[in-house]
Amino acid sequence: MTNKTLIMPTAVSTAGGAGLETETAPVRGRVVKSKIARDLLTFLMVFGPGLIVMVADNDAGAVSTYSQAGAQYGTHLLWIVLLLLPVCYFIQEMVVRLGIATGKGHAAMIYQRFGKWWGLFSLVDLELVNFLTLVTEFAAVDLALNRLGVDPRYGVPLAAAGLALLVLTGSYRRWERIVVFLCMLDFAWFAIAFRLGPPVRQIVKHALLPSIPAGGITPELMFLVIAIVGTTIAPWQLFFQQSCIADKRLRFADVKWARLDTFLGACVTITAAVCMMIAGAASQAHGFRFTDPAQMAADIGTFAGPAMRDLILLMMINAAVLGTTAISLSSAWAYGEVRGWPHSLQLPWREARGFYALYLISVAAAAGIVLIPRAPLQLIILGVQVLAGVILPSAIIFLQLLLNDKELLGEYANKPWNNWVNWTIIAVLFILSLILAAQVTAPNLFPS
Amino acid sequence: MKTTKKQFVVVHPLDDVIETKVDTEALGPMAMTRSVRFSLLSLRAYLILMVLLVVYHVVILAR
Numbered sequence: 001m002t003n004k005t006l007i008m009p010t011a012v013s014t015a016g017g018a019g020l021e022t023e024t025a026p027v028r029g030r031v032v033k034s035k036i037a038r039d040l041l042t043f044l045m046v047f048g049p050g051l052i053v054m055v056a057d058n059d060a061g062a063v064s065t066y067s068q069a070g071a072q073y074g075t076h077l078l079w080i081v082l083l084l085l086p087v088c089y090f091i092q093e094m095v096v097r098l099g100i101a102t103g104k105g106h107a108a109m110i111y112q113r114f115g116k117w118w119g120l121f122s123l124v125d126l127e128l129v130n131f132l133t134l135v136t137e138f139a140a141v142d143l144a145l146n147r148l149g150v151d152p153r154y155g156v157p158l159a160a161a162g163l164a165l166l167v168l169t170g171s172y173r174r175w176e177r178i179v180v181f182l183c184m185l186d187f188a189w190f191a192i193a194f195r196l197g198p199p200v201r202q203i204v205k206h207a208l209l210p211s212i213p214a215g216g217i218t219p220e221l222m223f224l225v226i227a228i229v230g231t232t233i234a235p236w237q238l239f240f241q242q243s244c245i246a247d248k249r250l251r252f253a254d255v256k257w258a259r260l261d262t263f264l265g266a267c268v269t270i271t272a273a274v275c276m277m278i279a280g281a282a283s284q285a286h287g288f289r290f291t292d293p294a295q296m297a298a299d300i301g302t303f304a305g306p307a308m309r310d311l312i313l314l315m316m317i318n319a320a321v322l323g324t325t326a327i328s329l330s331s332a333w334a335y336g337e338v339r340g341w342p343h344s345l346q347l348p349w350r351e352a353r354g355f356y357a358l359y360l361i362s363v364a365a366a367a368g369i370v371l372i373p374r375a376p377l378q379l380i381i382l383g384v385q386v387l388a389g390v391i392l393p394s395a396i397i398f399l400q401l402l403l404n405d406k407e408l409l410g411e412y413a414n415k416p417w418n419n420w421v422n423w424t425i426i427a428v429l430f431i432l433s434l435i436l437a438a439q440v441t442a443p444n445l446f447p448s
Numbered sequence: 449m450k451t452t453k454k455q456f457v458v459v460h461p462l463d464d465v466i467e468t469k470v471d472t473e474a475l476g477p478m479a480m481t482r483s484v485r486f487s488l489l490s491l492r493a494y495l496i497l498m499v500l501l502v503v504y505h506v507v508i509l510a511r
Contacts, residue, residue: 029457038456103469390498
């Protein structure tokens with residue numbers, strides 16, 4: 001591989017869907033001399049949206065859910081997390097094809113192919129759940145800062161300001177590089193699990209052999225399983241990755257690399273989820289009772305040292321920051337697409353004021369709510385988990401219909417085996433959401 | 449991505465010529481059969497019902 005850069009003037013004939021103007025721009029390329037170097041460099045250039053969407057999915061709510069699962073049931077639920085690896089890959093892979101084939105975001109596609117009525121419903125669902133999820137992200141930042149001895153009245157606004165600066169650079173590449181760096185910090189979960197982990201044999205056994213924890217199937221177990229599924233696959237991910245791919249202007253030739261990016265992202269996020277569960281299991285093994293992940297970090301600190309406690313708290317903040325930037329962007333991209341506003345991270349503030357303003361308002365309002373004394377944060381967190389679980393099957397059905405739209409996708413439309421896999425996933429998600437509904441309406445339906 | 453005989457030029461998507469994609473606006477709304485339309489309406493009704501259930505549950509918990 002060389003560092004030589006070629007600049008070839010080329011006429012740009014078609015404008016993208018993100019408000020970018022038609023222009024005559026030079027094509028900048030890097031020269032390499034082997035096919036391996038070509039493939040590696042191409043992958044590195046395409047790499048990003050898949051990793052970001054997957055790692056950002058391990059947000060503050062996910063840290064809380066996985067560590068709670070570990071703290072209550074040890075490593076017994078590892079097999080469920082592992083089972084979710086192909087599920088989240090298959091769903092996001094459909095988004096990759098849709099994004100590359102159309103060059104537009106998911107909200108725009110629903111509006112254009114299903115009409116305004118359906119588009120409006122999908123948008124309202126997304127914006128509502130996204131905003132509530134943002135509140136939970138800042139709630140986690142608040143909890144972690146308190147444990148680190150930092151006053152949240154200063155720390156939370158500082159985090160919000162950092163998140164604002166992250167997108168205001170007018171460069172997609174700059175935003176992506178910073179966020180990929182933050183994603184890489186997630187590897188610290190591997191170190192945490194390695195330091196705290198139970199015997200490898202037990203982890204492998206519970207990951208590969210499905211087992212029910214002692215005590216059998218209880219409402220608490222069912223609720224946690226639904227929460228694990230709900231936190232691993234969230235509606236905002238569909239909107240985020242498609243818009244991200246459209247903003248990055250991925251090409252048809254990039255499909256296989258974008259798939260690899262998504263698959264690697266899914267592997268990283270599921271492995272990190274396993275590590276979070278192992279951390280929870282370690283606190284359980286030392287006799288601690290789970291209340292929240294910040295408390296869990298403090299408990300772990302008593303036997304693994306203050307450095308381990310601080311590392312877990314910092315990872316909580318990192319998870320919340322990643323979740324916030326991805327979720328806020330999915331809201332801003334979706335709204336911008338539907339309203340026809342310029343909506344690209346490549347655009348400076350003055351050219352995409354509505355898009356950036358929506359991002360900033362989402363972040364500021366969510367941070368503001370967390371700072372309100374005695375805000376019912378736990379109730380908001382519970383409501384968000386349930387709402388996301390309820391909305392998910394509906395969001396995936398629109399995706400499935402779009403992926404079977406041969407007029408729209410041509411050769412990129414779903415194959416019969418894709419449909420079998422996806423309808424099975426949708427059926428399972430519906431059953432889980434029905435169980436959730438049954439638990440809400442008739443809590444005594446499931447015997448304890 | 450452009451290739452020559454002995455070397456390859458790899459171009460970042462943001463530096464490349466903007467590709468022509470499917471003209472989704474020209475396609476218009478998707479043709480839906482009655483059963484698909486009915487299924488989507490049922491889905492919408494189910495979703496509204498579920499959201500109301502969640503709100504009810506949250507209000508009960510808040511008391």
